[in-house]
Amino acid sequence: MREKENFWLGEAMALAGRALDGGDVPVGALVVGPSGDVVGIGWNTREADCDPAGHAEIMALRAAAKELGTWRLEGCDLYVTLEPCTMCAGAIIGARVQRVVFGAWDPKAGAAGSVRDVLRDSRMNHQVEVVGGVRESECAAQLREFFGRE
Numbered sequence: 001m002r003e004k005e006n007f008w009l010g011e012a013m014a015l016a017g018r019a020l021d022g023g024d025v026p027v028g029a030l031v032v033g034p035s036g037d038v039v040g041i042g043w044n045t046r047e048a049d050c051d052p053a054g055h056a057e058i059m060a061l062r063a064a065a066k067e068l069g070t071w072r073l074e075g076c077d078l079y080v081t082l083e084p085c086t087m088c089a090g091a092i093i094g095a096r097v098q099r100v101v102f103g104a105w106d107p108k109a110g111a112a113g114s115v116r117d118v119l120r121d122s123r124m125n126h127q128v129e130v131v132g133g134v135r136e137s138e139c140a141a142q143l144r145e146f147f148g149r150e
Helices: 002-021 056-068 086-094 136-149
Strands: 028-032 038-043 077-082 099-104 129-131
Touching: 002 028, 002 038, 002 056, 002 077, 002 099, 002 136, 028 056, 038 056, 056 077, 056 086, 077 136, 099 136
Parallel strands: 077 099, 099 129
Antiparallel strands: 028 038, 028 077
């Protein structure tokens, strides 16, 4: 399992490069469907699209829903380079994603176990399996490099 997680996080890191090219915080995400194929990709587009909801996770979820023809992403896994925020956690729950695997923890806005644990909150109508810290140092370095340039 860890080999597969490492691979998909590497792909998400490559997508984060697209965010960087657009002047955004380098976060990338992808959705892997029940068949094991990528069904949606995304990267931060807040700056490029002037979209406050333009987070990598949201973009990947939208693309996956369109590809699968349903907003219910049951059986799908989301891979993202940074721990999802509260907004993204809500979208992940709403989409019924099965599992989230992320790289770097977000000690300021994380909602998958660091600041909040929205994805596993038993009060929600859906709980998500969470695997954090996969390729953490690489994902964190990508973010540190961006913020060091600002």
